[in-house]
Amino acid sequence: MSIKILHTADLHLGSRMRSLGQDAPDFREALIQSFDNLMLQAEIEAADLFLIAGDFLEMAEIEDRELNRVYDLLVRKHSFPILLAAGNHDPYSSASPYATVFSQIPQFYVFPADKIVRLDFPKLDASVWGVSFSSLYQMTTMLPDVGTEASILVYDGQEFLEEGQESDSPLKNKIGLVHGELLAGSAAKGAYNPLPSQLIKNSSLNYLALGHIHKASDLPQGDYVDRRSVLAMYPGSPQGLSFNEAGQRHALMVEFDNSEIKSISPLASASRMFIELNTELKSSQSDQQIIDQIVAEVKELDPDKYQRHSYKIYLKGEAPTALNVQRLAASLRDLIGHVKLIDELRLAENVEELGEEQTLRGLFVRKILDALDKSDNEADTDDLQQALRLGVAAFRGEALEDVY
Ligand SMILES: [Mn+2]
Numbered sequence: 233m234s235i236k237i238l239h240t241a242d243l244h245l246g247s248r249m250r251s252l253g254q255d256a257p258d259f260r261e262a263l264i265q266s267f268d269n270l271m272l273q274a275e276i277e278a279a280d281l282f283l284i285a286g287d288f289l290e291m292a293e294i295e296d297r298e299l300n301r302v303y304d305l306l307v308r309k310h311s312f313p314i315l316l317a318a319g320n321h322d323p324y325s326s327a328s329p330y331a332t333v334f335s336q337i338p339q340f341y342v343f344p345a346d347k348i349v350r351l352d353f354p355k356l357d358a359s360v361w362g363v364s365f366s367s368l369y370q371m372t373t374m375l376p377d378v379g380t381e382a383s384i385l386v387y388d389g390q391e392f393l394e395e396g397q398e399s400d401s402p403l404k405n406k407i408g409l410v411h412g413e414l415l416a417g418s419a420a421k422g423a424y425n426p427l428p429s430q431l432i433k434n435s436s437l438n439y440l441a442l443g444h445i446h447k448a449s450d451l452p453q454g455d456y457v458d459r460r461s462v463l464a465m466y467p468g469s470p471q472g473l474s475f476n477e478a479g480q481r482h483a484l485m486v487e488f489d490n491s492e493i494k495s496i497s498p499l500a501s502a503s504r505m506f507i508e509l510n511t512e513l514k515s516s517q518s519d520q521q522i523i524d525q526i527v528a529e530v531k532e533l534d535p536d537k538y539q540r541h542s543y544k545i546y547l548k549g550e551a552p553t554a555l556n557v558q559r560l561a562a563s564l565r566d567l568i569g570h571v572k573l574i575d576e577l578r579l580a581e582n583v584e585e586l587g588e589e590q591t592l593r594g595l596f597v598r599k600i601l602d603a604l605d606k607s608d609n610e611a612d613t614d615d616l617q618q619a620l621r622l623g624v625a626a627f628r629g630e631a632l633e634d635v636y
Contacts, residue, residue: 246294286319
């Protein structure tokens with residue numbers, strides 16, 4: 233029989249995301265929404281198991297009300313069990329919410345940190361081995377492999393119960409769940425549960441659900457699933473935490489049958505995306521034309537939800553003379569939401585060359601370029617860029633309109 237497993241990791245619920253400044257609250261909410269969405273999608277897709285490979289919570293930053301919110305999502309009615317192996321951002325200890333308030337949630341199991349546990353799911357013909365981090369670092373390898381278990385629990389549809397006498401051998405579909413760093417070859421050096429790929433290759437697992445690396449592993453191309461390339465997978469963070477985690481994110485839906493992976497596919501999961509894009513301007517464009525162009529480009533990327541995302545837009549091409557980038561950003565914020573503009577426009581003239589001139593214009597250009605060099609904040613840089621554009625245009629003899 234075939235079973236479906238949803239695999240996610242690195243949600244970092246409760247992260248303060250300080251680097252996002254005023255956008256932070258929207259993206260903190262997006263973290264929780266992405267988890268909520270994944271639970272709903274697991275229901276729709278009829279997933280049999282929901283696996284979280286660590287860093288579910290940002291334990292040092294999550295507020296009590298957020299923790300309650302996560303609790304409420306976990307106790308909401310769902311048809312699949314949720315298993316969690318804690319990572320370095322949410323280590324398992326006796327003081328952790330995992331061991332206290334979260335320990336009584338039906339259909340939810342957090343692996344302990346001091347031993348490897350095997351969970352049997354007789355109806356799914358599946359066994360899952362897992363173990364949690366106990367602290368920030370985990371210098372020695374812990375691979376939850378077949379035979380490493382110190383105890384066995386059996387899932388009865390609601391709860392995880394002590395193993396009876398009858399089945400002491402694992403079921404057909406063998407899955408490992410752990411947070412850690414996958415390493416090439418056989419060396420085991422690393423501070424976050426170093427996992428040499430050689431060791432994994434030699435394991436008896438059919439699939440190892442990993443977390444820690446926020447970039448998703450490459451997915452199989454086409455229908456053919458090569459066991460070696462999908463044996464250990466990172467789903468990546470389901471909701472980006474910064475522009476380093478741009479674009480759509482996903483969880484993995486893994487289909488097993490009789491010890492074999494049948495398919496592995498991405499399940500889109502980001503509630504809000506970080507999107508970087510370049511827009512090419514011409515010096516003849518009016519402000520309204522520029523605004524229309526950028527809004528059209530953004531809508532093309534996501535016609536329905538384009539106002540939810542955070543954009544870093546690089547202005548390229550030739551600069552319209554009196555363009556006020558800060559004012560442009562304000563207009564765009566009204567229309568598309570979170571926007572940051574990066575001014576990489578060039579002047580019609582070669583400024584470096586102008587700066588060499590022994591003229592008043594040369595002196596002006598040198599002074600501005602010098603100040604741009606020293607500028608360490610965006611607002612100043614923006615003002616200086618505009619001053620350069622306006623100054624050079626004035627030397628050119630252009631009448632400057634729309635300047636204040
Ligand atoms: Mn981690």
